[in-house]
Amino acid sequence: MAPVMSSASSAVPFLPTMSSEATLRASFVREEDERPKVAHDAFSDVVPVVSLEGIDGARRAEIRARVAAACEDWGIFQVVDHGVDPALVADMTRLAREFFALPPADKLRFDMSGGKKGGFIVSSHLQGEAVQDWREMVTYFSYPLKARDYSRWPDKPAAWRAVVEQYSEQLMGLACRLLGVLSEAMGLEMGALAEACVDMDQKVVVNFYPKCPQPDLTLGLKRHTDPGTITLLLQDLVGGLQATRDGGNTWITVQPVEGAFVVNLGDHGHYLSNGRFKNADHQAVVNSECSRLSIATFQNPAPEATVYPLAVRDGEAPVLDEPITFAEMYRRKMARDIELAKLKKIARADKQQQQSAANKQEFAVPKSKPLDEILA
Ligand SMILES: O=C(O)CCC(=O)C(=O)O
Numbered sequence: 001m002a003p004v005m006s007s008a009s010s011a012v013p014f015l016p017t018m019s020s021e022a023t024l025r026a027s028f029v030r031e032e033d034e035r036p037k038v039a040h041d042a043f044s045d046v047v048p049v050v051s052l053e054g055i056d057g058a059r060r061a062e063i064r065a066r067v068a069a070a071c072e073d074w075g076i077f078q079v080v081d082h083g084v085d086p087a088l089v090a091d092m093t094r095l096a097r098e099f100f101a102l103p104p105a106d107k108l109r110f111d112m113s114g115g116k117k118g119g120f121i122v123s124s125h126l127q128g129e130a131v132q133d134w135r136e137m138v139t140y141f142s143y144p145l146k147a148r149d150y151s152r153w154p155d156k157p158a159a160w161r162a163v164v165e166q167y168s169e170q171l172m173g174l175a176c177r178l179l180g181v182l183s184e185a186m187g188l189e190m191g192a193l194a195e196a197c198v199d200m201d202q203k204v205v206v207n208f209y210p211k212c213p214q215p216d217l218t219l220g221l222k223r224h225t226d227p228g229t230i231t232l233l234l235q236d237l238v239g240g241l242q243a244t245r246d247g248g249n250t251w252i253t254v255q256p257v258e259g260a261f262v263v264n265l266g267d268h269g270h271y272l273s274n275g276r277f278k279n280a281d282h283q284a285v286v287n288s289e290c291s292r293l294s295i296a297t298f299q300n301p302a303p304e305a306t307v308y309p310l311a312v313r314d315g316e317a318p319v320l321d322e323p324i325t326f327a328e329m330y331r332r333k334m335a336r337d338i339e340l341a342k343l344k345k346i347a348r349a350d351k352q353q354q355q356s357a358a359n360k361q362e363f364a365v366p367k368s369k370p371l372d373e374i375l376a
């Protein structure tokens with residue numbers, strides 16, 4: 001069936017309408033090959049849920065083996081019994097929901113469009129991209145401490161800044177414990193990955209996906225891999241995080257687990273393992289029944305950290321030609337994405353032109369011929 005599109009221009013502010021329009025604006029409608037293939041609630045349990053109870057003692061070897069297997073398979077696993085205070089997690093999600101429920105003007109006081117470091121933005125699609133993501137987000141640059149610019153941290157709801165600070169600190173602790181296990185899983189010393197990150201960066205991104213009138217035509221967040229070392233994702237029980245390991249042909253929806261963090265390996269982690277551990281290829285889908293909240297904590301190396309395999313096994317060649325900095329790795333990734341976005345935009349415009357030419361032809365009334373010409 002042909003998609004039903006609203007003709008409103010994407011230049012019109014769309015915040016208040018994201019959840020109230022009956023049909024999707026054209027700027028959110030994805031090409032067929034990018035649309036969701038699996039429902040937001042068709043949960044799969046293939047991504048293992050690993051308890052971290054006993055991580056510094058009796059269960060370390062078992063945890064390490066399960067983490068290694070999951071990273072070789074999907075680049076994703078979930079952790080429970082992780083030591084992050086559940087009351088803090090509850091406060092974080094409650095206050096995040098309160099923020100997104102504020103009037104648009106309050107959120108736009110922290111508008112980060114135009115390249116500002118941190119704050120609120122709608123969709124956050126790449127420069128030049130033809131299709132927008134169905135999401136709002138707010139970002140906090142939280143580590144290193146010198147990167148904290150409190151003027152870019154929303155000050156409403158009142159308690160949120162303090163809660164984000166505590167959350168960032170506890171997640172940094174969890175990330176360091178996980179990097180220790182991951183280093184060992186790569187056959188390295190426990191401190192190897194943390195050392196490779198130099199002074200670790202942390203960025204917290206709170207994603208809010210409003211309910212959507214036509215979720216089958218769009219994505220909350222398009223397919224991507226995270227650039228950093230690992231990402232710790234807290235998702236509510238609605239579901240919508242999807243992963244693929246065959247380039248987008250087949251997808252699974254990660255089963256939400258109460259209180260768990262989903263751990264995604266990013267590009268940096270992938271390269272350091274010499275490609276043995278996958279950089280999780282993932283996206284977020286939306287639904288028409290309710291909104292969804294997820295909080296992604298990105299643990300990235302410092303911009304000047306070197307990206308190069310640390311764990312090259314016998315008989316393997318390094319997956320990178322030469323050591324590069326993380327800043328350069330990120331620049332190349334963005335350049336590739338922008339190039340791809342440009343090509344997709346051109347293909348989309350071509351297709352729209354062909355469609356409108358075909359429509360004109362269909363409706364063109366054939367010139368009538370004199371009867372004797374037809375009969376001749
Ligand atoms: O919301 C989700 O499930 C995914 C979020 C994500 O992948 C990201 O923020 O990078």
Ligand SMILES: [Fe+2]
Binds near residue numbers: 224225226231282296
């Ligand atoms: Fe992601």
